Amino acid sequence: MTEMTVPWQKTLASWWESYVRRFWGRDEETDYHVRLKVAHTARVRNIARQLMHPRELPAQELALVDVAALLHDVGRFPQYWQYRTFRDLLSVDHADLGAKTLDEEGVWQWLPPEAAVVLRQAVVWHNKRALPPEAAGAAWLPAQVVRDADKLDIFDMLTTDKEYRMPPTDGISQAGGVSEEIADMVAAGRLGLPAQVKTAADQQAFRISWVYDLNTVEAVRYVDRAGFLPLMLAALPEGEAKVRIGQAVEACVKRRLATEA
Ligand SMILES: [Fe+2]
Structure with a gap:
């Protein structure tokens, strides 16, 4: 578990515990979904801490990253409660709902004002297609790290044999290959589009x-060490798309490992 050395970090963590408790006990289906997000949140916190470990950051900055990870999916609980789905397209943007929930809960009063601004944005931005350009600076590190840790947990879910392995998504066909459209984008070094x-x-x-x-x-x-890419690529159907995508993503990882200190 994360060591907590900053007072507001403890306050927020105990608020989160009691907040989540309200969503237990409606029915089995809800409990199951609450349990998924409680476990995901714990893993994302853990990954975020691992990512920041080599930087030896001051306690305040580490606390910001940790609390951003803790709060990022707060909107998942009311989302499931109200809509019985985690699919934003069929319900609500769970990041926006999370920020709104945190506003209503009055959690920002326990934090230094600058910390509140950074954390609120980390929640709002965590599921958006890209971080806005203004989020590139060091002040927005918590938003950057939460997006990374969230993706790493999904990579882990896609490749693990443990019980938290990613289940298939409702409404998405298990049959069929990679479409030309998405293969072209990813092979060109670009993010795919959800509509594809x-x-x-x-x-x-x-x-x-x-x-x-x-x-x-x-x-x-982390991606390199965990060996996520070969495992994720192995799950693609054999063919030209798989080869092109594999070459592009592996080259991207190699280039970053070689050029970034
Ligand atoms: Fe999320």
């Missing part, structure tokens, strides 16, 4: 393309 995802193979290619959107070199190293 028609089959499970498209979805896999789309998720593999997230490798292009890692903010920190520590996250690229």
Whole structure:
């Protein structure tokens, strides 16, 4: 578990515990989905801490990254409660709902004002297609790291044999290959588009393309060390698309490992 050395870090962590408790006990289906997000949140915190470990950051900055990871999916709980799905397209943007929930809960009053601004944006931005250009600076590190840790947890879910392995998404066909459209994008070094995802193979290619959107070199190293790419690529159907995508993403990781200190 994360060591907590900053007072507001403890306050937010105990708020989160009691907040989540409200969503337990409605029915089995809800409990199951609450459990998924509690476990995901714990893993994302853990990954975020691992990513930042080599930087030896001051306690305040580490606390910001940790609390961003803790809060990022706060919107998942009311989303499932109200809509019985985690699919934003069928319900609500869970990041925006999370920020709104945090506003209503009055959590920002426990934080220094600058910390509140950074954390609120980290929540709002965590699921958006890209971070806005203004989020590139060091002040927005928590937003950058949470996006990376969230993606790394999904890579882990896609490749693990453990019980948290990613289940198939409702409404996405297991049959069929990678479409030409998405293969071209990913082979060209670009993020896929959610609208291009028609089959499970498209979805896999789309998720593999997230490798292009890692903010920190520590996250690229994590991908490399964990061996996520070969495992994720192995799940693509055999063919030309698989080869092209594999070459492009592997080259991207190699280049970043070679050029970034
Ligand atoms: Fe999320």
